Amino acid sequence: MLAPYRRLFSAKGSVGFTTTGFLARLALSMSGVGTVVMVAAVRHSYALAGAVGGASLAATLITVPLLGRLVDRYGQSRTAVPAAVWSAAMSAALVVCLATGAPTWTLFVTDILSATAPNVGGMARARWAEIYGDDADRMHAANSFEQVLDETCFVLGPIIVVALATGIAPEAGRVAPLVLTLGGTVLFSLQRGTEPPVRPAGPAVARSPLTNRGLQVMMLVFLFAGSLFGSLEVVTIALTDALHHRSSAGPVLALQAVGSALAGLLYGMLTPRGSSTTRFLAGVGGMAVLMLPLTLAGGLWSLVPLMFIAGTATSPTMITGMGLVQELIPRSQINEGMTLAVTSLLGGSSLGSTLAGWSVARFGAQNSYVLPVGAAALALLTAAAGLGRLRESVSAAPAPALAGDRTELGQRA
Known part of the structure; x- marks a missing residue:
């Protein structure tokens, strides 16, 4: 029954970019929950926690498509790594501002500026499309596998955040996705053998x-x-x-x-x-x-x-x-x-x-x-x-x- 998935991973490098990309994708499912849990625990206000998290989500709606365009224009590794470094730095600034009792407006600014984590799930799907783009059956298996990974992250991410925040410290639930975003994106970008080449848009392409x-x-x-x-x-x-x-x-x-x-x-x-x-x-x-x-x-x-x-x-x-x-x-x-x-x-x-x-x-x-x-x-x-x-x-x-x-x-x- 698992034959379609075994055939899927017969391509060289497929296991590498899938496993490293999973780390960064898990971080995306943890960041929002981690922010809300951390702010609510330290500032004792779910209203403030929800507002800070909502501001970051609103910023993501703008930054994610722009990052996608930059990836198409300059390549995955050249775009994703700087974006992840910036996101991790701003996430660290958010944790520091909260821990030091900085003004409330700094929480909004740092969390909004951290909304540059690259969409590694989309980049992984782009790699599958590059490898198996003209093989409908394998692309079907690839898209199925990617969706299962998304659902797995959705289940595991919040559980890990709550465990870290309650078992170690409220900030731990936000520091963990920071590390995973940076480490996972860098490791994913190092899988250069499967990175799709940059293709100039043809004259007929909008x-x-x-x-x-x-x-x-x-x-x-x-x-x-x-x-x-x-x-x-x-x-x-x-x-x-x-x-x-x-x-x-x-x-x-x-x-x-x-x-x-x-x-x-x-x-x-x-x-x-x-x-x-x-x-x-x-x-x-x-x-x-x-x-x-x-x-x-x-x-x-x-x-x-x-x-x-x-x-x-x-x-x-x-x-x-x-x-x-x-x-x-x-x-x-x-x-x-x-x-x-x-x-x-x-x-x-x-x-x-x-x-x-x-x-x-x-x-x-x-x-x-x-x-x-x-x-x-x-x-x-x-x-x-x-x-x-x-x-x-x-x-x-x-x-x-x-x-x-x-x-x-x-x-x-």
């Missing part, structure tokens, strides 16, 4: 992927999908609190991620059927359908299996969606295109979290599950309405990398 009509549809769908994830997290935490099981919030949310990861692992073993656009629409439809039972959750024991089931459509949809983005975007802009997709998810998550907080306060936690259900429905309507545009954009997309480019990469490896 200046920005944002002009791609198909990518516009994908970004809007991802915006609603991110709203689904953000609202689901806040509403679930509020419901467990209302049921007097606040400590169960983490495990319950982890179940959703576990369901997604298992589904992604199994999905990667299958041979995809039909067009990528049709599979993406079916995946978004599955997410919408599997969210509906959550409105019936009346207690903790009914919530647990429903969260696991709700997560099973997530990874297959994201796997197909990220593969579709790779089809739409020319190789010379693949990093920027991938980061734009991720930015849409992050922006939607922030929007969903905000709306969910308002809804919980006004209508209660159980009634607020209509928010993720509604977000899933909007994602489905957008995907269905934009299906024709997606098919046109895929048909007009440039062909994968030339065989000569692949031979050159193999020689470098």
Whole structure:
């Protein structure tokens, strides 16, 4: 059953960039939680902690696409290492400001300036696309594996942060991702044999992927999908609190991620059927359908299996969606295109979290599950309405990398 993954890692250097990249990706899942836990513990204010973390997230929505464009223009190692060094330095400054009792405004400034951690997950997907870009089956397995890694980081990151913050010191939960960001990015960048070469954009390539009509549809769908994830997290935490099981919030949310990861692992073993656009629409439809039972959750024991089931459509949809983005975007802009997709998810998550907080306060936690259900429905309507545009954009997309480019990469490896 694991044959697709064994074939995937037959390429030289694939194990190296995957393992080193995992460290930096784990750091990304820890930084936000680490900031909130650290600020709340030292300044005794969750409002301040949330505001500082939110300011950094807002900055990330700007810096991540810009870094993606720089990676396409100058290469992964030349861009990622300086960005990681700067992010680590500003993260260290944040810890120092908090420990020394510096004014509150310094926390906002340092945390915003630390939002330059490179999107190593996108760069890893770009390496797979460079190695197996014209092999649909192996790219399917690669995207599946990458999504499982994302879900694994989502589960492990917060657990590690809380363990460090409570077992050592509040600052430890923020220092650890600082070290992982710097160390993981440097080690990842040292895997030069699999780094995609910089490709000048051809005369027919638009200046920005944002002009791609198909990518516009994908970004809007991802915006609603991110709203689904953000609202689901806040509403679930509020419901467990209302049921007097606040400590169960983490495990319950982890179940959703576990369901997604298992589904992604199994999905990667299958041979995809039909067009990528049709599979993406079916995946978004599955997410919408599997969210509906959550409105019936009346207690903790009914919530647990429903969260696991709700997560099973997530990874297959994201796997197909990220593969579709790779089809739409020319190789010379693949990093920027991938980061734009991720930015849409992050922006939607922030929007969903905000709306969910308002809804919980006004209508209660159980009634607020209509928010993720509604977000899933909007994602489905957008995907269905934009299906024709997606098919046109895929048909007009440039062909994968030339065989000569692949031979050159193999020689470098």
